Amino acid sequence: xxxxxEKEDLGLSLSLNLFPTSNPHHLSSSSSSSGGACIxxxxxxxxxxxxxxxxxxxxxxxxxxxxxxxxxxxxTVSSVSGRKRNEREDGEDEDAETxxxxxxxxxxxxxxxxxxxxxxxxxxxxQKLALAKQLGLRPRQVEVWFQNxxxxxxxxxxxxxxxxxxxxxxxxxxxxxxxxxxxxxxxxLKLSPNxxxxxxxxxxxxxxxxxxxxxxxxxxxxxxxxxxxxxxxIRPILGPLASSAPVLHRPLDAxxx
DNA sequence: TACGCGTACAATTTTACCTCA
DNA sequence: ACTGAGGTAAAATTGTACGCG
Numbered sequence: 001x002x003x004x005x006e007k008e009d010l011g012l013s014l015s016l017n018l019f020p021t022s023n024p025h026h027l028s029s030s031s032s033s034s035g036g037a038c039i040x041x042x043x044x045x046x047x048x049x050x051x052x053x054x055x056x057x058x059x060x061x062x063x064x065x066x067x068x069x070x071x072x073x074x075x076t077v078s079s080v081s082g083r084k085r086n087e088r089e090d091g092e093d094e095d096a097e098t099x100x101x102x103x104x105x106x107x108x109x110x111x112x113x114x115x116x117x118x119x120x121x122x123x124x125x126x127q128k129l130a131l132a133k134q135l136g137l138r139p140r141q142v143e144v145w146f147q148n149x150x151x152x153x154x155x156x157x158x159x160x161x162x163x164x165x166x167x168x169x170x171x172x173x174x175x176x177x178x179x180x181x182x183x184x185x186x187x188x189l190k191l192s193p194n195x196x197x198x199x200x201x202x203x204x205x206x207x208x209x210x211x212x213x214x215x216x217x218x219x220x221x222x223x224x225x226x227x228x229x230x231x232x233x234i235r236p237i238l239g240p241l242a243s244s245a246p247v248l249h250r251p252l253d254a255x256x257x
Numbered sequence: 258t259a260c261g262c263g264t265a266c267a268a269t270t271t272t273a274c275c276t277c278a
Numbered sequence: 279a280c281t282g283a284g285g286t287a288a289a290a291t292t293g294t295a296c297g298c299g
């Protein structure tokens with residue numbers, strides 16, 4: 001499974017080239033082969049007669065779709081209502097088996113689509129039509145590819161965002177742990193007053209840049225708004241323990257008891 | 258304002274292909 | 279070597295929402 005995941009990384013749908021073509025536009029299915037078929041022997045040993053590029057579904061209406069793509073850009077589902085959309089193809093109800101054969105894009109097709117997607121992740125009708133023509137696909141297929149590609153991109157981005165948030169959460173948890181320890185240490189110091197009087201200020205003692213005073217327990221009990229803001233601003237200079245805002249003055253709460 | 262059309266998107270289904278027992 | 283089950287990615291479908299003329 002891992003191999004597959006690597007191979008298909010980020011939807012770079014580089015399918016196995018079952019239809020090796022020397023022709024860059026390779027679409028061996030183009031013109032001459034429309035309606036033709038080849039015998040495919042798959043890895044699992046099955047052999048089947050399969051239209052080149054699965055264009056039984058695809059190729060048949062390519063031309064009429066091209067015509068329709070501009071005037072009534074299609075192809076798109078919402079414009080087909082009233083009857084089942086998978087029946088719209090051809091009108092004639094050929095074998096249900098072949099009516100939804102899935103096309104596997106060739107490497108070249110995928111590469112071209114990817115390149116185009118890099119430039120713009122949506123297509124206007126003219127671009128769609130041109131690309132479809134270039135690839136020997138139906139405009140609808142190009143459209144679907146872009147839709148799915150956008151979905152993959154979004155999913156990937158969501159995963160990245162999730163990972164960032166996860167790390168952020170871990171950092172905050174760790175910092176919280178450190179601050180809790182600090183609180184405990186300060187409490188322990190408070191229990192021995194002599195030591196407490198001689199101690200150096202705690203690392204989290206903050207100074208308000210607007211009034212230039214150190215925050216003391218009484219201040220922090222009813223902090224003015226600008227104090228809170230100021231503390232957040234100067235926090236970065238207070239050392240490694242002070243790296244995130246949400247728990248700003250908590251350690252000082254320890255002095256209240 | 259209602260309506261039809263075209264498009265994008267989310268969710269889902271279907272298909273092709275891979276790995277492994 | 280062959281086969282079927284299970285899993286994954288991606289092509290395709292379906293339903294919905296939105297903007298525009």
